[in-house]
Structures are given as structure tokens and as C-alpha cells.
Amino acid sequence: MKLIIAIVQDKDSNRLSSQFIEANVRATKLSTTGGFLRSGNTTFMIGIEDERVDEVLAMIKETSHAREQFMTPPVNLDVTMDGASAYPVEVQVGGATVFVLPIEQFHQF
Amino acid sequence: MKLIIAIVQDKDSNRLSSQFIEANVRATKLSTTGGFLRSGNTTFMIGIEDERVDEVLAMIKETSHAREQFMTPPVNLDVTMDGASAYPVEVQVGGATVFVLPIEQFHQF
Amino acid sequence: MKLIIAIVQDKDSNRLSSQFIEANVRATKLSTTGGFLRSGNTTFMIGIEDERVDEVLAMIKETSHAREQFMTPPVNLDVTMDGASAYPVEVQVGGATVFVLPIEQFHQF
Ligand code: NI
Ligand code: NI
Ligand code: NI
Numbered sequence: 001m002k003l004i005i006a007i008v009q010d011k012d013s014n015r016l017s018s019q020f021i022e023a024n025v026r027a028t029k030l031s032t033t034g035g036f037l038r039s040g041n042t043t044f045m046i047g048i049e050d051e052r053v054d055e056v057l058a059m060i061k062e063t064s065h066a067r068e069q070f071m072t073p074p075v076n077l078d079v080t081m082d083g084a085s086a087y088p089v090e091v092q093v094g095g096a097t098v099f100v101l102p103i104e105q106f107h108q109f
Numbered sequence: 110m111k112l113i114i115a116i117v118q119d120k121d122s123n124r125l126s127s128q129f130i131e132a133n134v135r136a137t138k139l140s141t142t143g144g145f146l147r148s149g150n151t152t153f154m155i156g157i158e159d160e161r162v163d164e165v166l167a168m169i170k171e172t173s174h175a176r177e178q179f180m181t182p183p184v185n186l187d188v189t190m191d192g193a194s195a196y197p198v199e200v201q202v203g204g205a206t207v208f209v210l211p212i213e214q215f216h217q218f
Numbered sequence: 219m220k221l222i223i224a225i226v227q228d229k230d231s232n233r234l235s236s237q238f239i240e241a242n243v244r245a246t247k248l249s250t251t252g253g254f255l256r257s258g259n260t261t262f263m264i265g266i267e268d269e270r271v272d273e274v275l276a277m278i279k280e281t282s283h284a285r286e287q288f289m290t291p292p293v294n295l296d297v298t299m300d301g302a303s304a305y306p307v308e309v310q311v312g313g314a315t316v317f318v319l320p321i322e323q324f325h326q327f
């Protein structure tokens with residue numbers, strides 16, 4: 001048994017929750033903030049059998065990994081930038097930080 | 110010293126808090142959600158000396174273990190069920206998931 | 219790599235956050251309560267390289283350690299106390315509880 005603590009962006013957390021439910025992975029969600037001005041994120045605590053750790057890590061990576069996305073910046077913020085600003089720009093979204101912790105005892109009462 | 114992480118249902122958390130205070134067990138509470146549509150739950154983080162781990166586990170088990178309770182279902186939800194619905198039904202409440210984690214250092218500043 | 223879990227009083231948490239950012243220490247914040255009627259506190263989860271553990275502990279200690287502060291008690295609460303009550307009294311503020319946990323795997327996706 002391991003305890004996996006995974007911090008993901010809010011925007012990825014619902015999709016990850018759904019996948020956990022589908023795969024019968026029990027996860028507890030904490031609302032968290034922070035890490036360098038990054039806005040809201042969600043922390044999952046997952047108790048999982050040793051032989052399923054890699055599977056859970058793959059689910060987190062697949063759903064929440066950092067990636068580029070095109071976004072059109074709001075026009076009114078761009079008055080100081082010349083013309084080009086109306087085009088979509090690439091921004092990084094997602095990203096997950098994951099800890100796998102050893103546990104000494106696990107109980108369900 | 111160990112770190113105990115205990116996830117219990119909201120309805121059991123106040124009683125557990127009171128017991129911790131009475132027994133001089135220092136617990137920090139986190140508001141958490143999730144685990145298969147289970148509504149609100151509470152996560153306790155408890156730093157405790159090795160020789161008191163069993164005592165704390167017993168308190169959690171005693172206060173929060175899964176058990177059956179009779180509940181009278183609200184009448185207006187039962188229009189599709191015939192007659193029997195006015196009687197109390199047995200539902201499961203409570204239940205706790207508990208991790209005991211090794212720690213390398215413990216400090217109080 | 220270690221996982222440091224630090225519980226500090228709300229009043230110290232902003233200053234600590236700023237120091238973490240300045241020192242390039244990535245911390246995730248959880249809003250927590252409890253521990254003997256102590257009002258709101260904040261829990262930081264920090265993933266940090268082994269060789270920086272002492273540095274992070276020193277930052278937490280420096281910012282959040284228990285210390286005495288003079289406070290003038292609000293006058294209207296002191297009607298039963300004679301005269302002396304208008305003077306500032308020394309109260310204890312701050313204090314941090316810190317766990318350093320071993321981790322088996324650390325990932326950033
Ligand atoms: Ni992808
Ligand atoms: Ni019982
Ligand atoms: Ni000082």
C-alpha cells in the first residue's frame with residue numbers, strides 16, 4: 001500500500017476525478033492554492049496497492065501533464081502591444097506534482 | 110513519532126475532534142471531499158508518539174467506523190415506490206480510512 | 219527528495235509564502251483548522267531536495283516560531299478585572315508544527 005499525493009491544476013481535476021472513479025481508485029480531494037502565483041489547484045490523496053501505483057501515475061500524467069494550448073488574449077489588455085496581439089498565443093497549462101509515500105499501516109474501519 | 114492521516118465522514122468529525130482534545134491528541138483538520146460520491150468528509154492530520162498510535166487508531170475506529178443506521182426516507186421522493194417506502198430503511202453511515210506514515214523529523218518551533 | 223508538511227498560524231503564513239517564493243521553494247497551501255481551539259492555521263506541503271531541508275526548516279522557524287507579543291485587551295471585556303486591565307498583556311503567538319516525510323517517488327508531469 002502506498003499513499004500518493006498529487007497536486008494538479010483545478011482545470012484538470014474533474015477529469016481526473018472521473019477517471020479515478022471509473023478505475024475504482026479511491027481519492028480524497030483537498031482544495032489547495034499556491035506554488036508561484038499559480039492559481040487554484042487541487043490535491044488528491046490516494047491510497048493504493050503497490051501493484052497499481054504505476055497505473056495511477058499514468059492516469060495522472062495522461063490527464064494533467066503540462067502542455068501548450070492556444071489562447072486568444074482578451075483584446076482590451078493589449079493596447080500597448082502592436083497589432084499582433086489579436087492572434088492566439090501559446091500558453092502552458094496543466095502540470096502535476098506527485099509524491100509517492102511509504103505507509104506503515106493502512107486501515108479501513 | 111508517526112503522522113496519522115485519517116479521513117472520516119463530516120458527521121463523525123466533531124465527536125472525534127472532542128475526543129482528541131480530551132485525550133490531549135493534537136490534530137489538524139482539513140476540509141476534504143470525494144471518494145465515490147461520498148459527500149463531505151474531514152481529514153485529520155495527527156502527529157503522535159509511537160506508543161500512542163494504537164490508542165489513536167482505537168479512538169478513530171470507535172467514533173467513525175462504518176455502521177448501519179435506520180433512516181426514514183423523505184416521503185416526497187418515494188412516489189414511485191409502493192407503500193413500503195414510509196418505513197425506515199437501513200443505510201450505512203460512517204467509515205474511516207486511515208494511513209500511518211513514518212516520519213524522519215518532527216519539529217515544534 | 220523529502221516532503222515537508224508545516225502547520226503554521228494564519229498570521230504567519232503570508233510572510234512564509236513570500237519567503238518560499240523568494241527562495242524558489244515550491245509550496246502548496248492548505249487551509250486547515252484546529253489543534254486545541256487554536257484558530258485558523260495554514261498547512262504548507264513542500265517538496266524539497268534533501269540538501270535543502272535544513273534551509274527550509276530554518277525559514278519556517280524564523281518566520282513562525284512561538285513568541286510573546288504585547289497586546290492591549292479590548293476594554294469592554296475587562297469589566298470584571300480591576301484597573302490593571304487597560305495595560306497591554308503578553309500573549310503567545312505563532313508556533314509551527316513540522317513533519318519531514320520520506321518519499322519513494324517524486325514526479326513532475
Ligand atoms: Ni497530452
Ligand atoms: Ni459501534
Ligand atoms: Ni524571533
